[in-house]
Amino acid sequence: xxxxxxxxxxxxxxxxVLFFKNSAAKHAALVxxxxxxxxxxxxxxxxxxxxxxxxxxxxxxxxxxGIYFNAGIDGISMIMVLLSALxxxxxxxxTYKHEYKNAGAFYALILFMQAGMLVVFTALDGFxxxxxxxxxxxxxxxxxxxxxxxxRIKVTIKFFIYTFSGSLIMLVALIYxxxxxxEKTYDLSHFYxxxxxxxxxxxxxxxxxxxxxxKMPLFPFHxxxxxxxTEAPPAGTMMLAGIMLxxxxxxxxxxxxxxxxxxxxxxxxxxxxLSIIGIVxxxxxxxxxxxxxxxxxxxxxxxVGLISAGLFAWTYLGAxxxxxxxxxxxxxxxxxxxxxxxxxxxxxxxxxxxxxGIAKVAPKFAIAFLIITLGTIALPLTNGFIGxxxxxxxxxxxxxxxxxxxxxxxxxxxxYMLRMYKSVMQGETNALxxxxxxxxxxxxxxxxxxxxxxxxxxxxxxxxxxxxxxxxKQLVDQTTMKFNEVKP
Amino acid sequence: xxxxIIISTVPILLLYLGLYKAQKSxxxxxLIGLLAALGFAIAQWNTSAQPIxxxxxxxxxxxVAFSAVTIISTILIVLLSRGYFEKISSHVAEYYAIILFSxxxxxxxxxxxxxxxxxxxIETMSVSLYILxxxxxxxxxxxxxxxxxxxxGAFSTGFLLFGIALIYGSSGSFSLEAIRNxxxxxxxxxxxxxFYAGILxxxxxxxxxxxxxxxxxxxxxxxxxxxxxxxxxxxTVVKTAAFxxxxxxxxxxxxxxxxFWVPVVLVITIVTLFIGNLTALYQQSxxxxxxxxxxxxxxxxxxAIVALGASSANSVFTYATAYSxxxxxxxxxxxxxQQQSGNDNFDSFNGLGKKNPFLALVITVAMLSLxxxxxxxxxxxxxxxxxxxxxxxxxxxxxxxxxxxxxSIFYYFRVIVAMYFRDxxxxxxxxxxxxxxxxxxxxxxxxxIGVYPGLITGFI
Numbered sequence: 035x036x037x038x039x040x041x042x043x044x045x046x047x048x049x050x051v052l053f054f055k056n057s058a059a060k061h062a063a064l065v066x067x068x069x070x071x072x073x074x075x076x077x078x079x080x081x082x083x084x085x086x087x088x089x090x091x092x093x094x095x096x097x098x099x100g101i102y103f104n105a106g107i108d109g110i111s112m113i114m115v116l117l118s119a120l121x122x123x124x125x126x127x128x129t130y131k132h133e134y135k136n137a138g139a140f141y142a143l144i145l146f147m148q149a150g151m152l153v154v155f156t157a158l159d160g161f162x163x164x165x166x167x168x169x170x171x172x173x174x175x176x177x178x179x180x181x182x183x184x185x186r187i188k189v190t191i192k193f194f195i196y197t198f199s200g201s202l203i204m205l206v207a208l209i210y211x212x213x214x215x216x217e218k219t220y221d222l223s224h225f226y227x228x229x230x231x232x233x234x235x236x237x238x239x240x241x242x243x244x245x246x247x248x249k250m251p252l253f254p255f256h257x258x259x260x261x262x263x264t265e266a267p268p269a270g271t272m273m274l275a276g277i278m279l280x281x282x283x284x285x286x287x288x289x290x291x292x293x294x295x296x297x298x299x300x301x302x303x304x305x306x307x308l309s310i311i312g313i314v315x316x317x318x319x320x321x322x323x324x325x326x327x328x329x330x331x332x333x334x335x336x337x338v339g340l341i342s343a344g345l346f347a348w349t350y351l352g353a354x355x356x357x358x359x360x361x362x363x364x365x366x367x368x369x370x371x372x373x374x375x376x377x378x379x380x381x382x383x384x385x386x387x388x389x390x391g392i393a394k395v396a397p398k399f400a401i402a403f404l405i406i407t408l409g410t411i412a413l414p415l416t417n418g419f420i421g422x423x424x425x426x427x428x429x430x431x432x433x434x435x436x437x438x439x440x441x442x443x444x445x446x447x448x449x450y451m452l453r454m455y456k457s458v459m460q461g462e463t464n465a466l467x468x469x470x471x472x473x474x475x476x477x478x479x480x481x482x483x484x485x486x487x488x489x490x491x492x493x494x495x496x497x498x499x500x501x502x503x504x505x506x507k508q509l510v511d512q513t514t515m516k517f518n519e520v521k522p
Numbered sequence: 523x524x525x526x527i528i529i530s531t532v533p534i535l536l537l538y539l540g541l542y543k544a545q546k547s548x549x550x551x552x553l554i555g556l557l558a559a560l561g562f563a564i565a566q567w568n569t570s571a572q573p574i575x576x577x578x579x580x581x582x583x584x585x586v587a588f589s590a591v592t593i594i595s596t597i598l599i600v601l602l603s604r605g606y607f608e609k610i611s612s613h614v615a616e617y618y619a620i621i622l623f624s625x626x627x628x629x630x631x632x633x634x635x636x637x638x639x640x641x642x643x644i645e646t647m648s649v650s651l652y653i654l655x656x657x658x659x660x661x662x663x664x665x666x667x668x669x670x671x672x673x674x675g676a677f678s679t680g681f682l683l684f685g686i687a688l689i690y691g692s693s694g695s696f697s698l699e700a701i702r703n704x705x706x707x708x709x710x711x712x713x714x715x716x717f718y719a720g721i722l723x724x725x726x727x728x729x730x731x732x733x734x735x736x737x738x739x740x741x742x743x744x745x746x747x748x749x750x751x752x753x754x755x756x757x758t759v760v761k762t763a764a765f766x767x768x769x770x771x772x773x774x775x776x777x778x779x780x781x782f783w784v785p786v787v788l789v790i791t792i793v794t795l796f797i798g799n800l801t802a803l804y805q806q807s808x809x810x811x812x813x814x815x816x817x818x819x820x821x822x823x824x825x826a827i828v829a830l831g832a833s834s835a836n837s838v839f840t841y842a843t844a845y846s847x848x849x850x851x852x853x854x855x856x857x858x859x860q861q862q863s864g865n866d867n868f869d870s871f872n873g874l875g876k877k878n879p880f881l882a883l884v885i886t887v888a889m890l891s892l893x894x895x896x897x898x899x900x901x902x903x904x905x906x907x908x909x910x911x912x913x914x915x916x917x918x919x920x921x922x923x924x925x926x927x928x929x930s931i932f933y934y935f936r937v938i939v940a941m942y943f944r945d946x947x948x949x950x951x952x953x954x955x956x957x958x959x960x961x962x963x964x965x966x967x968x969x970x971i972g973v974y975p976g977l978i979t980g981f982i
Contacts, residue, residue, distance in 0.1 A: 096975050099909070161905075168896040179943055187943050195931055202924045205905075209912050 036091035037105045048145035063141035067123040074119035085508035100219035104159040109505030114155035125272045130476035147173035160208040160220035181267040193262040200248035207241035232296045239297025242290040249282030253312030263331035268375035276368040295516040305346040310439045312339035317446035326384045327374045340443045344425030352428020357502040359421025369406040369484040391463030396472035402481035409488040411448040417491035524562040530626040533619035540615020552618045563589040578636045585633035587981040588766040595759045595846045624650035628763040637686045637696040655748040667747025674740040682727025688720030701775045731764040735794040745813035754853035757816045758846035794821035795926045809866040825907040829914040835982045841903030847964045851888035872946035882941040884965040891968045893934040899971035
């Protein structure tokens with residue numbers, strides 16, 4: 035049993051779903067994504083949580099250029115695989131009350147995108163990683179610009195150009211690494227063993243950093259994000275925020291820091307400072323947002339900034355925090371965008387000032403919204419807490435001042451999220467919100483699952499931490515050893 | 523060498539068929555001739571090739587690969603021409619015949635082993651093209667195209683010939699092998715300046731033919747004025763052949779003195795990339811955009827010559843194949859749209875995605891391939907080019923090329939945006955079966971090469 039099963043199931047599914055029409059496409063996509071989830075579960079059950087890479091597949095692809103279809107799953111990849119296998123069926127479920135034109139194409143693109151992301155999360159070959167990286171981008175471009183909002187054409191082309199620029203720079207860096215490797219290969223493990231000089235590693239660091247910083251996005255490369263999140267169809271936003279931005283974070287863990295440890299050693303402070311600027315900046319902008327979906331988009335920049343800051347601190351605790359927080363953030367942000375999707379499609383507005391008192395007419399909805407809000411602001415016993423706690427303790431062990439600034443996310447987040455909750459849900463109902471119907475059917479199911487996950491992971495995160503524990507420890511130790519080698 | 527004989531005799535047969543009004547048999551005879559030629563070419567693959575005809579030609583794997591790709595592209599274009607030439611003129615046999623004559627020259631260009639053959643090949647090809655460009659006799663733009671092409675082409679051939687003469691003057695031979703030996707045996711610091719002048723003149727002549735800046739001024743007008751299918755032929759088959767000729771000459775003969783000419787070609791490459799891309803951005807006509815983008819693709823292809831090495835031939839072959847297939851789709855789609863709407867602006871593609879999903883899909887694949895997006899053949903081509911250039915430490919050039927690749931997204935995606943995201947009242951286009959076949963096959967080939975490049979990278 036190899037990881038290729040996991041990668042190619044969505045590809046085949048996408049090809050089949052293309053031929054279904056309307057609601058049949060919906061059901062087919064759901065069935066296939068559930069099958070993928072089950073498959074991921076089987077992989078998880080057979081997974082041995084040590085530092086080795088398992089379920090490896092190595093097939094010559096372009097052997098002349100040292101390119102192999104080389105993929106496998108270790109603890110870090112396992113979490114990412116779980117994240118995407120879990121979220122895609124949920125996201126498909128959230129679309130059950132929507133009718134999309136050309137539904138077959140819509141769901142096929144979502145499944146194809148999932149395959150691209152799985153390639154990214156499991157690739158152990160530079161070329162394969164790049165191909166997966168782009169293969170995930172093309173579908174989301176079409177999802178956003180075919181089914182998106184008013185300004186979609188301008189916004190999505192900006193998004194595409196932004197990310198494509200970053201990834202081309204990364205491609206140049208990958209080719210450079212290939213040419214430096216004595217065996218002329220794109221194999222990641224050979225890249226790890228390269229002995230490059232500090233200037234070389236600095237260049238590699240910045241080339242990868244650019245690609246990943248655009249994807250996450252970090253300040254000052256975030257300008258595509260709020261517009262794209264707002265204009266994309268709800269499911270597209272969830273795919274982008276829930277899974278796709280984790281490609282950038284995963285890239286930092288797997289590629290950026292281990293490939294250029296000396297470059298990282300030189301510039302980690304710049305990276306952390308950029309992350310923290312992003313946290314404060316995005317939080318302040320989030321205060322002022324009138325559109326709920328846009329507010330959530332900015333809050334996502336802030337939360338990702340914290341993950342990135344904790345990661346660039348590169349401690350065992352911080353990296354573990356990043357792993358679990360990626361999962362939690364994915365779950366919470368999908369929930370949050372779904373909440374706004376429900377509000378937006380019922381009331382035809384997302385203006386926070388026009389809403390209020392929904393809790394009175396829709397109690398079930400109110401409970402779900404509250405739990406997701408609490409998860410997002412990282413209240414203890416919710417999933418957000420454990421991740422942010424670990425991330426902050428990682429940063430704390432490096433520099434107290436940085437930790438204090440990073441900690442602002444939690445405070446700011448609480449302020450703008452609770453304020454949003456208050457003005458949307460509490461107070462008196464007005465003429466618009468009085469007509470709000472409580473959630474039912476698939477909506478209850480999705481929000482129920484999300485709330486359950488928020489609480490379960492919040493109370494007992496150990497099984498998830500355990501999955502990535504050994505792999506993270508090994509990776510952090512290995513790279514830390516490399517800094518120490520050069521230091522006197 | 524049966525390939526060359528078949529391709530040069532079939533057109534004579536076609537002319538007779540035309541004389542006896544056997545219009546129906548023209549296309550089948552052309553196709554059979556081309557397929558036979560292709561078969562004989564491929565049969566030569568991986569046989570130990572020796573120079574033939576007193577060292578005039580060498581039909582090695584390089585020649586087989588480039589003959590194959592030019593013949594296949596021609597087959598695709600000829601298939602698209604069903605019903606196309608009849609609309610323009612009543613002398614249909616001549617079109618097929620002249621296209622094949624042109625292909626004869628092209629086969630010589632990809633398999634020459636002597637500068638005389640290079641010149642004969644280029645002339646055979648060019649003279650046929652001058653006629654083809656002006657084949658819409660009553661059309662003003664077509665006449666302009668032919669005249670411009672002829673004047674510029676003749677001028678550039680003059681440069682080429684002068685360069686060949688200077689090379690002959692210093693090395694004493696036209697044979698590639700003899701020139702190479704002469705270069706290898708002489709001290710690079712004491713080579714006659716006449717030889718270097720010859721190299722420069724040959725670069726000028728060949729850059730004219732491939733449409734590289736600053737010798738590109740004929741391209742947009744000629745491409746726009748010629749009948750669309752002829753433009754497709756010029757920008758795919760002819761460009762591929764010119765690059766094959768360029769590459770063979772420089773890798774066989776001039777590699778030892780690369781220090782001298784690489785800076786020249788490097789500057790040409792960068793200028794070509796920027797001029798092609800930046801001008802393409804401002805075009806309103808799809809056809810003119812393709813013309814300018816073909817200039818920028820010439821820039822990417824020049825990478826292989828700047829970074830001359832063992833893998834250059836493979837890079838050019840892959841890139842040229844990817845580019846040819848994608849261009850044929852683009853021009854094929856353009857012909858259909860043009861027939862319906864009467865113009866070739868981007869606007870005339872509006873709403874195509876709804877009415878003709880198949881056509882829109884294949885054009886999208888072509889645009890993605892031209893833009894170099896992974897999982898299409900175009901990406902593999904760009905990837906090889908970038909790898910080759912980085913291998914020779916042309917880092918700045920690659921960064922500039924990346925900038926250009928990003929710019930090109932704007933204009934290639936304009937077509938996709940027009941087809942899918944803009945609505946327009948339009949009727950469904952009737953896509954003839956031949957078009958479906960050719961465009962479908964080309965799109966499948968584009969993706970197949972993109973997913974598994976091993977399909978073609980083993981050729982050379």
